[in-house]
Amino acid sequence: MAGITSYGAYIPRYRLGKETAGWGLPVEKPVGNFDEDSLTMAVAAGMDCIEGLDRSAVDGLFFATTTSPYIEKQGASIVAAAVDLGRNILTNDITNSLRAGTLAMRSALDAIAAGSAKQIMVTVADCRMGAPGSEVEQLSGDGAGALLFSGDSVIAEVIGSYSVSDEMMDMWRAEGDMSVRTWEDRFVLETGYLKILPEAVSGLMQKLNLTPKDITKACYYGPNPRRHGEMARRLGLDPETQIQDPLFGRMGNTGAAYSIMLLIAALEEAKPGDRILVASYGDGADAYLLEVTKEIEKVGPKRGIKSNLEAKRISKAVGVRGAAMRGLDGGPPSISARWREREEIDRLHGAKCLSCGLIQYPPQRVCSKCHTKDQWETVRLADKKGKIFTFSLDYLVPGIDRPLAITIINFDGGGRGLFMMTDREIEDVTCEAPVEMSFRKLRSSGGVHNYYWKAIPKRF
Amino acid sequence: MQSIKDRVAIIGMGCCKFGERWDSGTDDLLVESCYEAFEDAGVEPKDIQAAWLGTQNQMSGQVLAHAIKTEYIPITRVENFCATGTDAMMNACFAVAAGIYDLVLVAGVEKLKDSGVGFLTGGGGQPSAQIGAPVPPPAQFALAANRYFYRYGLSYEEGKKLLGMIAVKNHHNGSLNSKAHFQREITIEQAINAPIQAYPLGLYDCCGVSDGSAAAIITTPENAKKFRDDYILIKGFGLAVGGGQGQLRDYYDFTHFDETVNAANMAYEAAGIKNPREEVSCAEVHDCFSITELIIYEDMQWSPRGKAKEDIESGFFTLEGGLPVNTDGGLKCFGHPIGASGIRMIYEVYKQLQGKAGPRQIKNPKLGVTHNLGGAPGSFTCAISIWGCRD
Numbered sequence: 001m002a003g004i005t006s007y008g009a010y011i012p013r014y015r016l017g018k019e020t021a022g023w024g025l026p027v028e029k030p031v032g033n034f035d036e037d038s039l040t041m042a043v044a045a046g047m048d049c050i051e052g053l054d055r056s057a058v059d060g061l062f063f064a065t066t067t068s069p070y071i072e073k074q075g076a077s078i079v080a081a082a083v084d085l086g087r088n089i090l091t092n093d094i095t096n097s098l099r100a101g102t103l104a105m106r107s108a109l110d111a112i113a114a115g116s117a118k119q120i121m122v123t124v125a126d127c128r129m130g131a132p133g134s135e136v137e138q139l140s141g142d143g144a145g146a147l148l149f150s151g152d153s154v155i156a157e158v159i160g161s162y163s164v165s166d167e168m169m170d171m172w173r174a175e176g177d178m179s180v181r182t183w184e185d186r187f188v189l190e191t192g193y194l195k196i197l198p199e200a201v202s203g204l205m206q207k208l209n210l211t212p213k214d215i216t217k218a219c220y221y222g223p224n225p226r227r228h229g230e231m232a233r234r235l236g237l238d239p240e241t242q243i244q245d246p247l248f249g250r251m252g253n254t255g256a257a258y259s260i261m262l263l264i265a266a267l268e269e270a271k272p273g274d275r276i277l278v279a280s281y282g283d284g285a286d287a288y289l290l291e292v293t294k295e296i297e298k299v300g301p302k303r304g305i306k307s308n309l310e311a312k313r314i315s316k317a318v319g320v321r322g323a324a325m326r327g328l329d330g331g332p333p334s335i336s337a338r339w340r341e342r343e344e345i346d347r348l349h350g351a352k353c354l355s356c357g358l359i360q361y362p363p364q365r366v367c368s369k370c371h372t373k374d375q376w377e378t379v380r381l382a383d384k385k386g387k388i389f390t391f392s393l394d395y396l397v398p399g400i401d402r403p404l405a406i407t408i409i410n411f412d413g414g415g416r417g418l419f420m421m422t423d424r425e426i427e428d429v430t431c432e433a434p435v436e437m438s439f440r441k442l443r444s445s446g447g448v449h450n451y452y453w454k455a456i457p458k459r460f
Numbered sequence: 461m462q463s464i465k466d467r468v469a470i471i472g473m474g475c476c477k478f479g480e481r482w483d484s485g486t487d488d489l490l491v492e493s494c495y496e497a498f499e500d501a502g503v504e505p506k507d508i509q510a511a512w513l514g515t516q517n518q519m520s521g522q523v524l525a526h527a528i529k530t531e532y533i534p535i536t537r538v539e540n541f542c543a544t545g546t547d548a549m550m551n552a553c554f555a556v557a558a559g560i561y562d563l564v565l566v567a568g569v570e571k572l573k574d575s576g577v578g579f580l581t582g583g584g585g586q587p588s589a590q591i592g593a594p595v596p597p598p599a600q601f602a603l604a605a606n607r608y609f610y611r612y613g614l615s616y617e618e619g620k621k622l623l624g625m626i627a628v629k630n631h632h633n634g635s636l637n638s639k640a641h642f643q644r645e646i647t648i649e650q651a652i653n654a655p656i657q658a659y660p661l662g663l664y665d666c667c668g669v670s671d672g673s674a675a676a677i678i679t680t681p682e683n684a685k686k687f688r689d690d691y692i693l694i695k696g697f698g699l700a701v702g703g704g705q706g707q708l709r710d711y712y713d714f715t716h717f718d719e720t721v722n723a724a725n726m727a728y729e730a731a732g733i734k735n736p737r738e739e740v741s742c743a744e745v746h747d748c749f750s751i752t753e754l755i756i757y758e759d760m761q762w763s764p765r766g767k768a769k770e771d772i773e774s775g776f777f778t779l780e781g782g783l784p785v786n787t788d789g790g791l792k793c794f795g796h797p798i799g800a801s802g803i804r805m806i807y808e809v810y811k812q813l814q815g816k817a818g819p820r821q822i823k824n825p826k827l828g829v830t831h832n833l834g835g836a837p838g839s840f841t842c843a844i845s846i847w848g849c850r851d
Contacts, residue, residue: 333591345591360708368708390610390714392602393659397594403659406599408714416710420593431610442591452591 002112003154003290005119006299007264008048008146010041011251011308013423013459014315022318025138027249030312032127032142034319034400035422035440038065039075040451041144042123043439046083047383048303049121049146055083058148060090060120062108064100066256067127068093069441069449071175078451079123081346082439084380090117098171098221098282100124100256101145105288108149109158119150126255131179139224141252143308145260155299156267156276156290162204165284168192189227193281197221198234200285201277208289210275212236215289217270219244219262220279223253244276250309256282263290265305270296303460311459313425319400332448348382348437348453350415359415379415381437382453386411388433393426405429409437409455423456434458463730467557469684469691470676470847472501475807478672478794479641486518486571489673490527493800494567501677501687508677509561510534514548514568515799516541524567541834542746543699543843544568545674545802550697550843552678562680568804569673570797578669597748598658598666600836605660605751607714612766616660617652623750624651625772627664627792630747633779634789636819641670642793665750670795674803676810681850690814691850695827696730698723698844706838719842720759720833727844728761731827736761740783740846741825742812744805746833747790756831757785779822787812787820798834805830806845813849825849 012030016023023029032041042063050058061083063076076091090111094104101124108120125144130136170188173180182188197220205211218237222228225248232239244266254261259280266276274292279285343349344362351363356370359379366373386409393403405421407429421429422440435455442450474496476489484492498505510533513524521535538548545568552566609619628648634640646664654663684691700722706712724736733739740762747753754772757763762783763771771777777785788794788808791801809828811817827848834841 338591341591358709364708368703368705389710390603390607392599392606392661393656394596394599394602395656396596396598396658403656404593404599406593406595406603406658408603410710414710416707416712418593418595418707431606450591 634793
């Protein structure tokens with residue numbers, strides 16, 4: 001039966017913590033840098049998920065989020081391009097609900113069960129838009145997960161699912177709203193979350209003829225630590241042994257990505273035979289039961305949740321997530337020119353001369369070294385590590401990441417490019433410092449979000 | 461192929477006051493430089509048979525015709541990044557050497573201070589979506605500085621001091637030049653401690669932004685004798701245009717500029733120069749940034765690779781040294797009005813070779829070199845000209 005064959009995750013490197021000026025809380029919260037959004041985080045999780053696997057075997061990519069950068073314009077097509085998947089694939093955005101991630105899972109599983117797809121990647125990412133100072137802001141975190149679904153060689157088989165649709169105005173954000181709104185929490189939690197999520201879980205248990213004792217670990221949504229704990233009791237689970245750490249104060253509630261990221265954390269420690277419950281809440285509830293297989297032992301090194309949580313830095317001050325505007329805003333680039341250069345921009349494709357072997361970026365018609373014309377092989381540079389050959393720190397261009405770190409990156413295995421560097425402290429920017437690449441939002445202008453690759457200090 | 465050596469003479473030159481010429485437009489700047497050149501050569505504007513105009517930001521030869529009111533003569537506008545002025549001169553010289561014309565005006569001009577910003581705008585590289593980093597010139601050349609420091613083991617303090625000495629020298633020379641935009645000396649401490657523009661380059665490592673214009677009247681050597689005794693002669697040109705080799709080839713080292721090396725070889729060969737360090741009397745080079753001038757010393761074969769430090773510290777490139785560089789104050793004091801710079805450099809060499817450089821005059825010069833470099837490390841346009849006294 002269908003299930004998960006690979007996973008990946010992304011949590012921004014920078015955290016608000018007790019040392020962060022303007023935050024003032026003892027708990028940590030991962031926040032995307034000024035040039036990150038749900039789409040860029042989905043790309044990072046997708047790259048982690050697909051590493052070492054055959055991209056051409058993937059025939060679908062879903063992007064699930066409540067915070068897509070566009071209202072009209074698909075995000076999944078951008079994520080699929082940046083992850084460097086093929087063209088003959090199904091892409092879809094699944095949005096507008098905190099259940100978007102688990103709903104995308106359902107679509108992927110149904111497509112595989114129906115035989116219309118063999119492998120589908122679900123990426124899910126969110127940047128919760130809590131009002132400043134609100135509980136939502138304090139308890140949420142930015143993050144992304146990615147799951148690859150397939151009909152065989154699964155590391156965790158989906159043995160059942162159950163969904164409930166429930167119309168409830170408990171949390172919403174209308175067009176133009178800068179933060180989510182809620183009704184009084186005692187009402188919405190008592191009649192919504194605490195009632196509807198158990199309805200889906202018990203429905204699943206009955207369907208599978210299982211009891212709560214059969215669950216090894218439960219990964220489920222929770223608005224805050226207290227209600228998450230209360231849910232364990234309502235589900236009849238032992239809080240000491242059966243609950244996957246909800247990571248409040250470290251990762252936080254990552255919205256639509258939350259239950260799936262907790263599932264990924266569970267998979268990182270799972271053993272064959274473990275039964276994992278995944279449940280999400282929002283306009284109803286979804287519940288899934290997965291059984292871990294022996295294939296889990298073959299999973300290669302992943303960044304996943306654990307490494308992402310460890311590879312962190314505490315921000316010195318509260319920043320401005322998503323404020324990727326630069327001072328010199330010259331309007332959007334030529335859309336047609338950008339389209340022409342889409343492979344080098346979205347996929348970071350370089351080209352290797354078949355005659356002399358020199359890898360060049362961006363791809364050329366005539367080789368710069370041996371002058372052979374039109375004899376190239378595509379090389380994906382996005383997943384290569386590299387070193388800073390030389391750099392500058394520009395204090396002239398006004399912008400949020402002043403000084404702007406400009407770097408010449410020499411990729412391991414060949415190839416060179418000029419890239420901005422982000423997620424960096426000034427002392428990271430030195431000749432020969434190791435780096436990796438990250439898909440980021442350069443600037444937004446004229447309603448166009450310009451995404452491109454930047455160098456970041458080697459994180460893993 | 462024939463050498464250009466001794467086939468064209470400059471018989472008059474002009475150079476306007478460089479600076480923030482708020483009260484002057486392109487017309488004013490051109491009138492100022494061209495009329496000085498006419499007077500210096502002793503020619504009437506109506507005698508000019510053809511003209512070449514170097515300018516980056518304004519289209520067409522009409523800019524020059526509008527300013528000095530030529531009557532339907534051929535005027536060619538040349539643009540080639542920061543080498544624009546020198547390239548205009550080179551093409552005008554080719555026309556004279558070919559025997560097509562024998563009295564030609566070459567002018568360069570740029571009105572930079574109407575852009576509303578205190579740095580160069582426009583330019584850019586290949587036509588493309590330009591999705592990448594905004595990299596202003598200081599950041600481009602800082603790429604070379606940081607790698608140079610790294611490669612030769614210079615600490616930040618050592619590197620800053622070395623670059624600062626270049627800025628101090630050029631400001632000293634500019635203080636002796638009434639046409640310079642900046643005419644004030646600076647101290648090494650000021651240079652080192654100035655605000656960083658693009659690490660490690662500080663304010664005084666960067667040239668200014670100025671309006672300016674310069675002009676020359678050229679003719680054949682035979683014709684030149686009718687105008688004056690102290691005309692100067694072309695000895696060689698070099699023009700090397702990069703195609704992004706350093707950006708595409710991951711083995712390019714960022715501590716030398718192949719465009720300068722190639723253009724210098726062309727120009728030295730044309731001029732018959734075997735030992736540049738010994739034979740060149742003085743030079744005007746493209747010190748858009750202090751690090752650029754340092755690397756030029758090595759690329760022009762005046763200092764051995766990695767050894768410019770020794771020549772800077774010994775004062776080899778000062779007015780009293782073995783090879784005075786940027787005797788007029790350089791881009792450091794004249795800014796870089798793109799189309800004007802190359803011709804402004806030739807103006808200084810012309811005055812030095814004639815012995816008319818006033819307080820900046822060096823002893824007994826024979827050969828003067830000018831050098832322009834436009835673009836960014838990894839992809840430049842470099843133009844070089846070499847001039848000598850008449851026999």
